[in-house]
Amino acid sequence: MIAALLDLLGALLLLVGSVFMLLGGLGLVRMPDVFNRIQAGTKTTTLGTLLTLSGVGLLQPDWALKLLLIGLFILFTNPLSAQVLARAAHRIGLRKTPLTRVDRLAEDTGEDA
Amino acid sequence: MSSLGMDLASNLTSGLALLLGLAMVLAALVAILVRSTPIAILSAGLVSLFASVLFLILAAPDVAMTEAAIGSGLTTFLFFFVLARVRGGESEASDDD
Amino acid sequence: MGSVTTLHELSGLTMVPLLAILLLFWVALNASLSWQVLSVGITVSLLIGWLFRRGLSPLTELRATPASYRAGLGFVWHFLRELVRSNLNLARVVLSPDLPVNPGIVKVRTRLQSPMGRLLLANAITLTPGTLTVELQDEWLYVHWVQVESADIDAATARIVAGFERYLEVMYG
Amino acid sequence: MIRRALVLVLLAVLGALFAALWLGFTPAEELGLTGRYYAEHTAPDLGAANLVTAIIVTYRGLDTLGEVTVLFLSAAIVGLVLAGGRPAARRKPPVPAGELLATGSRLLVPLILLLGAYVIVNGHLTPGGGFQGGAILASGTLLLLLAEPLKRFSHGLITRIESLSGATFVALGLLGLVFAGGFLDNRLLPVGTLGELFSAGLMPVISVLIGLKVGAEFSSMLASLSETEDS
């Protein structure tokens, strides 16, 4: 009984994780410029994958340790790649959406150069 | 295990394979047809990453592992290194719109 | 390896946290505690630790005080809560038809000195509501903000950085 | 344009051939002769759980030795081809990596190497083995290169690892010829119980050697490509 409940909970977590990933995909399509798209892509996929991992962990408790490691790796690598990409995108001066209100980094590097 | 669950499991893998196959063919077409070389290399990397998941679905985890380890960074890196060194000789913009 | 090697780095004590983390990961990977796994794990960890004397681990610069461990737990809890909040926030933005974004890149200040603490701070900021670290230079962080509330340095610092810095300062000093 | 038309005709012929193959393809239902042999004999005879690694390391160990040699040759040729050139036109010096990438690489490279070691050592139990692990080790080198593009690699260390593991590989093979059933027979060491880390005889040792060799070869390829800058 308990095991069946845990299974159900795991499947629900899996479902919620997929919903977040879907939202990330939607954000990727709808957001106006690169930086906003990076935001949408990184946050949602990180949480979505973490939820998926915990869901699978509930479905198959034997795999828990390895799933935990995958989650840790993703927590460290995902924001790092997002940051490196954002830095590169800013350096090559990609067009930002006209909605952008302020860009302190461009101001500062403009002064330096 | 009931037959419904079994059916769903096999449909799930088939559906995944179908999705991946479609994505691979599309990415390969991008790699061939797009004007900018960096995008072509990136698309080839995407093809090999998807190939790795497809290998896993084909029950070949060893091959999937090799493809993932090599396709994720090494090949892409080799291409981009040479591209960075020959960039002066070609007049290609790094973005394509 | 490092051009500047301080006495502290030479003493070999700095390697201990890295070795501990490596061994921990090794045991988790193998999911076993048999003497075979442990002996190979110790060999491999020593080898990697020797090759990468400048290697870091989340434990490397962690202060070994109870307060610091408590702050670590608080950091993890705060981070997870913020992660969920950021996703809900993003879901609201993405699902609303008129896409209410108001982006900008603001400049904030951090007091942290330790590389590991700064990395954790930047990663945490990237995963929290509406913010994305673009560049980290000296004491300045440049953060892309989906909905800019204030372009003022101090106000933005209080809004974005302070929540995590409180914990990280106790942990890494 | 006649060339393009020729290409299209060629591809159409090839495509028709592929279509015929695809339509006539039915997946096999039973293992073939060799496959059946491997499935039956690998676990009891060699004590390995991963049949693919068993084939690569033991049944076809000689092929693997040859393959590693091919890889070594191609790495050496890449080095030779790139070393002889006159200095290329001066480019701007590469943009240094940000602080976060540098810190992140210091954090992640040991973990990548650890994962590589895990994949190599457990080659006979879980998916993995020398080739996969070697590629992962080289990925660690790659991350180092990305974080510090101007850093010089010690070619000496890489070459020494490479040649030492290669020589040990051949020596172990010859020992197998003398003391066990043939070249690279893995029963030089006790087969042990299926599923333990120290089992399958010589297989983990050979996996380690292949892993080190492949990792060193890929690393030297990467390093010689990246150092063409100011040679």
Added chain:
Amino acid sequence: MVDVPVVTSVAAPVMLLVSLAAILAGVAFLLALWRFLQGPTAADRVVAFDVLTIVSITGILLTALAEGRGIYLDVALIYGLLSFLGVIVVARHLEGGL
């Protein structure tokens, strides 16, 4: 089919939910793929690449679940630790760091 197929340890209603999750993840995959095909700039494609690789990890997990084999997770491990390398390579190339 001659042999007993691989048995998963998951009950049918749970499998239904899992399939639903797989469909949603598949839609996310398609959306990211659309962004990859669409562009417009190289950086946009790299973002899509990042998302695609991470959604693929979910694909690997679902495959492992459907086949009931824990050893498949090793591949997900490699994906989790190495897939960001591709993104970093391209990003460093874009900013001229190679």
Added chain:
Amino acid sequence: MPEVAHIALATGFALVLIGFYGALTQRNLLRIIVAFTLATTGVNVVIVAIGHMSGRTAPILDAAVPAAEAVSRVIDPLPQALVLTAIVIGVGITALMLAYAYRLFETRGTLDIARLTELKW
């Protein structure tokens, strides 16, 4: 739903065709090498797909597949071993091609095969 092996086989064939088309029509040497790697991936997918059997699992024995049942439960490991080595060698070949392309660029200043005319016949 179609069989996994059929889907993979079709994908592999499509990749080979696309790769050949690219290798034959591109003019930039780097792009030709990219197309070549695509075709290589396609061939690998085809070989693994041919080795696949429906209803069987990966050739690795563990708690889920005990050694006694191996013959009736696992897939032929031989194609997988072949493809594994092919992938690794493929990277070596790609690196070699790229090194030669780079040297060619150094001496001739171009990667456009239309302008490399010595070998034309």
